[in-house]
Amino acid sequence: MSAYETQGFKLDNSGKRVVVDPVCRIEGHLRVEVNLDENNVIQNAVSTGTMWRGLEVILKGRDPRDAWAFTERICGVCTGTHALTSVRAVEDALNIQIPENAHLIRNIMQLNLYVHDHLVHFYHLHALDWVDVVSALKADPKKTSELAQSISSWPLSSPGYFRDIQNRLKKFVESGQLGPFMNGYWGSPAYKLPPEANLMAVTHYLEALDFQKEIVKVHTIFGGKNPHPNWLVGGVPCAINLEGTGAVGAVNMERLNLVKHVIDQAAEFVEKVYLPDLLAIASFYKGWGYGGGLSSQAMLSYGDIPDKANDYSAGNLLLPRGAIINGKLDEIHPVDLKDPEQIQEFVTHSWYKYPDESKGLHPFDGITEPNFVLGKNTRGSKTRIEAFDEGGKYSWLKAPRWRGHAMEVGCLPRMVMAYLQPQRYPMIKDTIDRALKQLDLPLTALFSTLGRTAARGIETLYCARLQQDMFGRLMANLKAGDLNTANIEKWEPSTWPKEARGVGFTEAPRGALGHWIKIKDSKIDNYQCVVPTTWNGSPRDPKGQIGAFEASLLGTPLAKADEPLEILRTLHSFDPCLACSTHVMSPDGQEMTSVKVR
Amino acid sequence: MTETFYDVLRRQGITRRSFLKFCSLTATSLGLGSAAAPRIAHALETKPRTPVLWLHGLECTCCSESFIRSAHPLTKDVVLSMLSLDYDDTLMAAAGHQAEAIIEEVKKKYKGQYIVAVEGNPPLNEDGMFCIQGGRPFIDKLKETCADAKAIISWGSCASYGCVQAAKPNPTRATPVHKVISGKPIINVPGCPPIAEVMTGVVTYMLTFDRVPELDRQGRPKMFYGQRIHDKCYRRGHFDAGQFAEAWDDEGARKGYCLYKMGCKGPTTYNACSSMRWNGGVSWPVQSGHGCIGCSEDGFWDKGSFYDRVTDIKQFGVESNADKVGGTVAAVTGAAIAAHAAVTALARARSKNETNGE
16 A cells, blocks of 8 residues: 545555554553654554453353453453443343343443543543643642632632642652653643643642542442442342341442432532533644544444333433434434444454455354464564554454444544434533533534543533432332342243343443343353444454544644654544453454464 | 652651651551551651552553552552652553653663562463564563562452453463563462552552562462451351342342352452452442452352352363362362351251250
């Protein structure tokens, strides 16, 4: 390849090649290579998932009731979402209905994950792409206080408070031991915030670090620990006992009070710290409209948070389901995870082998046989790679496509699809409209790096509120006298059919997540996961179509060719999770082939 | 000159008095008694912050997520004041070349003085290329980074034992750190993930006392892994009384009866969950109604279903030595537990008969 066009993008790999590996502040291992033209504008992008763990083959032959624990360990950042997807897949296969309390508790746990995960992403994985820590040292604490008080009623905002943090930071920097801030891109012209905004943001970076550990206590109460709380096929493992003997060892009034306290605090933090910070930072980067990539033309969401229990149809989901293609925002297509024509995975450019690599496979028929071969133009050797050849295989990620289209998944598709259905999602539309008005930006501004980051914040507020609603519904249900948390009718494998198959889906914080399970003789016969970062970080397909990461980097100018700040900014806006996305393998795929540089 | 931990605290406006109070609290939380407080104070007053290089292999990042949940000490204070987290791809500002340069710099400047913390493990199949970092196999990076380290901490069950990617048939040949690194003290801190305060407790112990904590045969700090979940379980009384949950959400479950019959692995699992609990002491798996799945034990993924009773634990066949040993120990313990349960049931039956006889 030297130059070609796809999906309305022009790719040209003739310019200077810049490699970013590792891409830090993400989950897992990702590498990106870009080609720059003479003005340091990105003309080609190559995204490589650089790890593979093989969980699907490990699941083969196991008890389906155990699968949630294995798949939960796919990712400790979006902890719980794989477990939920897994129990939903098993329940779909075995036609198990869960009790109302279990339904509400699961929703609370999933919403709780959103709030925690998005908050940690914004402050601890993403903020340093926009916030210059060293510049914060030059801020006037009094002006910082004025800024903070002008945008929020959050009480920790006095000049003295910001001065203390600034002093601590100053002495930290002066010590010469910069820890996680070492070798950062401080002072780069790509940073646009004034010192006062930087000091406010760094202060909240530390405050959010203290606070995030409180949010997850909801998981601890219902699931026993976080990360990796416990789940159960047929319901939730925590029993409820409000007033009887032994209530102290179950979910009781004290536990429920703690849940309420935490979710109210979380909603307040999101409303008074996260969203004001987000909008304040965004106002200084309005001119930086890069990174839209596929978002304006192809978006996918499976939807999540069922309103009524045991109904996973699109009309019952409080986060929307649908697909938008060819940039037609007025048409949201229905999505069916069981339709073999809709979701397919390709491996032309992935380190796997198919009998016919010009075709994609639906996950029910998925094959994952590793095949680590490098393209003939690869620079370096097998174990010392300088630059990949995107003409050959170049990633441990497969390339999933929806009806042949490369799609972006995540908060932005969810929020845009909700915005387009205001009668069903009025709060989301309202919050987006207010944010756009405050920033004086049109709706199309959402299709950008900043838009993705903003959508995540808006979704967090929605989920924080929805979590409060779900808690109210749980209390109402308990008041009505229903204490059930598990349906054990089909707990024993002797009650299962000889063969069964099912699909479970969620919206992980990072996007559409699906698990496909086949059960045979009470054991897992095949298990396939298609996860958000596989969609977003996918390599090319047989037609040369690029995935969302690669598309989003094209056309972006770098302030300095040797500092990947803008690349990080855009990649982080997707919140990549590579441990999730690196695919698993088929039952017969244990043969390990050796590398050949052709 | 690099400043000391105490300097850092003083510069932050922390008084001598609060500093000493901190030391005595640390001593207490480590179970060392108040006599150790002056020694902690002295150590902190005279030492520079130790550089820590935190590497990630095949893993899910749950250990990092757990680490940032630490309530005492706060993660913020650990990172800003207690150690110098110079490399951690999950949190660091830099990426690519700028990130990799840090490892070289620390190796040179602090030769023999830095700690390597490893989350996850290296896969050995495919010449290590199931985990590629900087275009090279993770195993190379791991070996090079550990070469000049003072000590190595293996975070979690991945680094300590292999964990989920090493479950049968371990397609990538994911291998625990202690099997590929030798000649250095290695501290295994298992769990999926380990408890946050166990993680910060191990690190602060090492920084404070400038030594590796006392370890058991499996390289685990005895202070946190010396006893079984079952030994300290608040539901133990129900086990002894023969009161068990028999099904999910049954009367026994609602009354907080023992989860042994629901597959709880507490009797064979060494960890601090039942004493320290999780997330600031809010709860832990058994308290929230699900049996312990044994996530801090070697090979816990391959010991049958999480819902099998520990007596049902299958014997291991021709697996690696560690598995064999682990399997045998578990089976023996399982048998002992069965006997234990039988005795308990007998005692109960006897007292019942006696009651009836009266």
